[in-house]
Each structure stands twice: as structure tokens, then as C-alpha cells.
Amino acid sequence: MAQIALELKGVSKTFRSGFAMRAVQALKGVNLTIQKGEIFGYLGPNGAGKTTTLKIIVGIIFPSSGYIRVLSQRPSDVAVRQRIGFLPESPYFYEYLNAQEFLDFYARLFAIPLGVRRERIRRLLKTVGLERKASEPLRRFSKGMLQRIGIAQALINDPELIILDEPMSGLDPLGRAQIREIIQRLKEEDKTVIFSSHIIPDVEAIADRVGIIVDGKIRDVGNIDDLLGTRVQSVEITVRGIDAKLTSRLAAKAAVKRIVGDHTVLVVDGPEPVNEVIDAIRAGKGTIESVEPIRMTLEDLVLSQMRKDAS
Amino acid sequence: MMMSSTKKIWAIILNTFREAVRDRILYAIVFFAIVILLISTVMDIITIGQRAKIIIDMGLASISIFGVLIAIFVGIGLVYKEIDKRTIYTIVSKPVARWQFLLGKYFGLVLTLLVEVAAMSTIFFIIVFSELGRIPPVLFVAVGMTFLELMLVCAVAILFSSFSTPILSGMYTLGVYLIGHLTRDLYQFSFRFKGTFLQKLMLVLYYFFPNLDNFNIRSQAVHDLPLAPGYIAFSIAYGLLYITLLLVVSSVIFSRRDFK
Numbered sequence: 001m002a003q004i005a006l007e008l009k010g011v012s013k014t015f016r017s018g019f020a021m022r023a024v025q026a027l028k029g030v031n032l033t034i035q036k037g038e039i040f041g042y043l044g045p046n047g048a049g050k051t052t053t054l055k056i057i058v059g060i061i062f063p064s065s066g067y068i069r070v071l072s073q074r075p076s077d078v079a080v081r082q083r084i085g086f087l088p089e090s091p092y093f094y095e096y097l098n099a100q101e102f103l104d105f106y107a108r109l110f111a112i113p114l115g116v117r118r119e120r121i122r123r124l125l126k127t128v129g130l131e132r133k134a135s136e137p138l139r140r141f142s143k144g145m146l147q148r149i150g151i152a153q154a155l156i157n158d159p160e161l162i163i164l165d166e167p168m169s170g171l172d173p174l175g176r177a178q179i180r181e182i183i184q185r186l187k188e189e190d191k192t193v194i195f196s197s198h199i200i201p202d203v204e205a206i207a208d209r210v211g212i213i214v215d216g217k218i219r220d221v222g223n224i225d226d227l228l229g230t231r232v233q234s235v236e237i238t239v240r241g242i243d244a245k246l247t248s249r250l251a252a253k254a255a256v257k258r259i260v261g262d263h264t265v266l267v268v269d270g271p272e273p274v275n276e277v278i279d280a281i282r283a284g285k286g287t288i289e290s291v292e293p294i295r296m297t298l299e300d301l302v303l304s305q306m307r308k309d310a311s
Numbered sequence: 312m313m314m315s316s317t318k319k320i321w322a323i324i325l326n327t328f329r330e331a332v333r334d335r336i337l338y339a340i341v342f343f344a345i346v347i348l349l350i351s352t353v354m355d356i357i358t359i360g361q362r363a364k365i366i367i368d369m370g371l372a373s374i375s376i377f378g379v380l381i382a383i384f385v386g387i388g389l390v391y392k393e394i395d396k397r398t399i400y401t402i403v404s405k406p407v408a409r410w411q412f413l414l415g416k417y418f419g420l421v422l423t424l425l426v427e428v429a430a431m432s433t434i435f436f437i438i439v440f441s442e443l444g445r446i447p448p449v450l451f452v453a454v455g456m457t458f459l460e461l462m463l464v465c466a467v468a469i470l471f472s473s474f475s476t477p478i479l480s481g482m483y484t485l486g487v488y489l490i491g492h493l494t495r496d497l498y499q500f501s502f503r504f505k506g507t508f509l510q511k512l513m514l515v516l517y518y519f520f521p522n523l524d525n526f527n528i529r530s531q532a533v534h535d536l537p538l539a540p541g542y543i544a545f546s547i548a549y550g551l552l553y554i555t556l557l558l559v560v561s562s563v564i565f566s567r568r569d570f571k
Contacts (some may be wrong), residue, residue: 015571055400059404060570061569061570062567078408079406081406091400094326105326110406
């Protein structure tokens with residue numbers, strides 16, 4: 001049986017803000033279980049509660065109610081943080097420090113002995129591709145470099161559980177690919193990684209499971225394949241040699257997506273009418289070039305959850 | 312366990328000190344040195360026979376004023392900056408208790424002040440030595456007491472910055488500093504209103520606010536007067552107790568805070 005790395009049951013958080021102490025409920029009974037060794041993608045629109053959940057897990061804010069166990073301990077237990085790594089969203093770091101001093105500072109917070117500290121800093125700077133920037137002050141670092149040094153500080157204690165809040169935000173495709181590689185390497189080392197992201201293709205590429213949070217509530221959680229299923233949303237049929245009369249006859253079942261030269265791309269809503277459409281094309285002396293099923297993407301799923309919430 | 316706690320606090324102390332040094336705060340010392348040197352040469356012209364006393368008086372006052380300015384202006388931003396720039400997220404998510412963080416910030420500021428006061432005092436002692444040919448021992452005690460006062464002001468600044476914005480914290484700390492120098496007067500003044508609510512209010516203020524005049528032995532230093540040992544011991548104990556109390560209250564407030 002897989003061991004549980006993180007367990008949240010009915011976790012709620014209400015913030016009070018402004019002069020009138022207006023209550024804003026950021027989390028509304030979040031339930032989440034993450035197994036050890038898993039890469040978990042946490043998705044949701046801005047203000048949905050992703051960052052609030054992650055901050056509660058690492059003890060930056062306190063829940064208003066609910067049950068939380070991080071590596072079988074309460075998040076308020078300082079000792080559990082010895083086994084956690086955390087990268088906050090859009091991190092700002094001590095810009096007066098250079099990369100080496102910066103990592104050394106965090107290593108000291110774990111009371112890591114000097115010899116281990118030196119070796120680990122050298123290795124981590126290499127892992128995040130900053131070994132040649134060790135003596136450079138962070139104020140000269142680009143956004144991508146800051147994100148990478150931020151990941152290095154999250155790994156300084158060789159943690160079992162790594163929590164990354166928007167690790168790919170603001171990065172160029174190369175920077176994103178580097179972060180993806182680091183996360184995949186962590187999985188190979190049997191680490192548990194929880195990361196939030198707006199960039200859905202990145203989540204799709206590396207997460208074992210995803211959770212979708214909208215307006216403080218978890219709407220969907222599970223394996224990506226299970227969530228998206230094998231259900232075909234629509235079918236694209238590319239045909240050659242059909243005339244306008246035939247396309248208008250098919251209009252009820254297949255919409256014209258585009259026409260390129262003598263090629264017409266038809267979109268059939270769902271798999272059921274496909275045979276009928278194909279028969280009609282053949283009968284009309286048209287040539288079928290390709291039939292491509294279009295499946296639901298993670299982006300479609302997130303959007304549908306957001307729309308459901310809005311309506 | 313104790314050892315690892317000390318190591319973590321020490322890491323935060325060093326980082327705070329490093330930040331202060333790289334923020335060029337200590338360059339205020341150079342300014343102080345120039346000011347005091349200029350004043351002592353001007354005093355030669357406008358005072359007759361009082362030059363040494365004025366140098367001592369102004370020197371000690373300068374160390375205190377510069378120190379208080381640094382204690383307030385650095386102290387109030389110390390914790391707030393970490394929250395505002397969100398660097399605190401990476402600290403409190405590490406195995407660092409919030410009281411350890413606060414203590415690290417506090418002693419980091421105290422270390423900065425120690426270096427600053429040491430540098431200012433060195434310049435001050437050199438000038439006094441060149442004037443008198445010796446350094447009266449009471450001057451060391453006076454500087455030490457000033458430093459204790461600065462430590463207390465730092466603790467007040469840390470307390471306010473653990474829950475308030477820098478501007479408000481600055482105003483509150485300055486307020487405490489000013490009242491702290493008036494409490495003795497407040498105590499004596501209260502007897503004019505014997506039996507009234509005003510007397511009670513003045514006495515509450517007297518006991519509640521720190522009596523910073525306990526650390527002011529400038530007039531003894533200027534006139535090279537002897538000090539009662541009991542008085543110094545009492546002031547040190549009073550200062551350390553007040554600082555401890557302020558840090559405990561700050562830690563309790565800070566431990567319950569959400570960092571949004």
C-alpha cells in the first residue's frame with residue numbers, strides 16, 4: 001500500500017480584510033490526499049485557492065478549520081519542515097547575497113554541517129545550471145535564474161516532499177523545459193512533488209495526478225487519463241472532391257471547419273454520426289483523406305469547471 | 312536540539328547584519344565622525360575652559376541619537392520588509408520557529424548597532440584622549456548604558472513591526488522613546504493630581520512605559536562623577552528584563568500571524 005505524503009480533510013480558510021474586517025472565504029472544505037512518490041499538479045484560475053492551500057501545508061498561514069497531516073505530522077510542527085522543500089510564487093530573494101551565500105543561508109537554517117553544505121550547494125548549483133553564477137549577486141539574476149535558484153533552495157535539505165508554487169510562471173520555453181526536467185528527475189529519486197501551475201500543457205506533461213480547484217473547492221482530482229477519459233469530443237474528417245451541395249446536405253451532422261484548396265475539413269460533433277457522414281461522402285464521390293478523433297484536453301476540463309462555477 | 316536552534320538563530324543574525332552592512336547603513340558612522348570632529352574644533356573658538364565637557368556631552372549625545380535613529384529606522388522595516396518582499400515565506404517554511412526568526416532579526420540589528428556604536432565610540436574616545444590625555448572610565452559605562460538603551464529601543468521597534476506597518480511602527484517607537492525619557496517627570500508630576508484619575512493615568516504610564524532615563528548617565532560622565540554600583544546593576548537588570556518581556560510579547564504576536 002502506498003504511503004500518504006499529504007492529507008487534507010475539510011480544510012477551510014477565511015481571511016478578514018479591510019477596516020470592516022470583511023470575511024473572504026479562500027478555501028471551502030478542501031479534501032486532498034497525495035501519495036508518496038507522486039507528482040501532483042494543482043490547477044485552477046487566479047484566486048481559486050491554490051497558493052492558500054500550499055501556504056497552509058508549509059505553515060505560512062493557519063487553516064480556519066479542517067484536518068491536515070504533512071508526512072504524518074501537523075504543519076504547525078516545526079520538525080516536519082525538516083523534510084519539506086518549498087518554492088513560493090514569484091519569489092523575491094535577498095538580492096544582496098550571491099548564489100552561494102544564498103544557498104548557504106538556507107542550508108544553515110537546517111543546521112546542515114559545513115562539509116555536507118558545501119557539497120550540496122555545489123551539486124545543486126550544477127543541477128539548476130547555475131554553477132558558473134555561484135559568486136554573482138542575485139540582483140543581477142534574470143527571472144528564470146531566480147526561479148532556478150529558488151528551486152535549489154527548496155532542495156537544499158534533500159526533502160521528501162517538494163512544494164512548488166507556480167514554478168514555471170514567467171519563464172521562456174527553455175526555462176520551463178529545464179524546470180520540467182528537474183521535476184522529472186525528482187520523481188526518479190522517489191520524491192513527492194506538488195506544484196501549482198497556470199501552464200496546463202506543462203502539468204499534462206509531468207503530473208501523475210491533478211487536482212482542479214475553483215473558488216476554494218476541489219472540483220476534480222485524479223489521474224489525468226481517468227479525468228479526461230477516452231471519450232472523443234469530436235471528429236475531424238478531411239475530405240477531397242466534395243461540392244457545396246453535399247456540404248450543405250451534411251450541415252446538420254458535420255460543420256465545415258475550413259477549406260484549403262480542394263480539401264475540406266469537416267467537424268462532426270461526437271463519434272456517433274461519423275459513419276453516416278463517411279457514407280454520405282463516399283456516396284457523393286468524395287475522397288476521405290483523414291479521420292481524426294479529438295479528445296478532451298486538460299485545458300478543456302479546467303475551462304469547463306470554471307464555466308460551471310461561473311454559471 | 313539547543314545547539315541546532317542556536318545555529319538557526321545565528322544564521323538569521325548574520326543575514327540581518329549582512330543586509331544592514333550591504334545597505335550601507337554603517338556609513339552613517341563616517342558622517343558621525345566628521346560631525347563630531349567638526350564640532351570639537353568649533354568649540355575651541357566659542358567655549359573657554361569647557362571644551363572637554365562639551366566634547367563628552369555632545370559625543371555621548373551623538374552616539375545615542377545616531378543609534379536611536381538606526382534602531383528605529385532599521386528596526387521598523389526589518390520584519391515588515393521580509394513580509395512585504397515575501398522572503399519570509401522561504402524562512403517560515405523551513406524548520407525555523409517564528410520566535411527563532413524574530414530573535415535572529417533582533418540580534419542581527421543589535422549586532423549592527425554594536426558595530427556602529429563601537430566604531431563611533433572609538434572615534435569619540437580618540438578625540439577625548441587627545442583632549443584630556445586620558446579616557447575617564449565612566450565614559451565606558453556611559454557608552455555601555457547607551458547601548459543597552461538602544462537594545463531596548465530595538466526591541467520596541469521589533470514589537471511594533473511584528474504586527475504594524477513601518478510608518479506606524481516608526482511613530483509608535485518614537486512615541487515610546489520620547490515618553491520613555493519623560494516617565495520620571497510624569498511620576499513626579501502625578502503627585503500634583505493626588506487622588507484623581509489623572510494621577511492614576513500618569514502612574515500607569517510611568518509603570519507601563521520603559522524608563523529610558525535609567526540609562527542616561529551623561530551628566531555624571533561630563534562631570535566625571537562616581538556612580539553608585541547598585542544603580543548600574545539595577546539599570547542593567549531593568550533593561551534586560553524589559554527587553555525579554557518585549558521579545559516574548561513580539562514572539563507571541565508573530566507566532567499567530569498569517570502571511571498573506
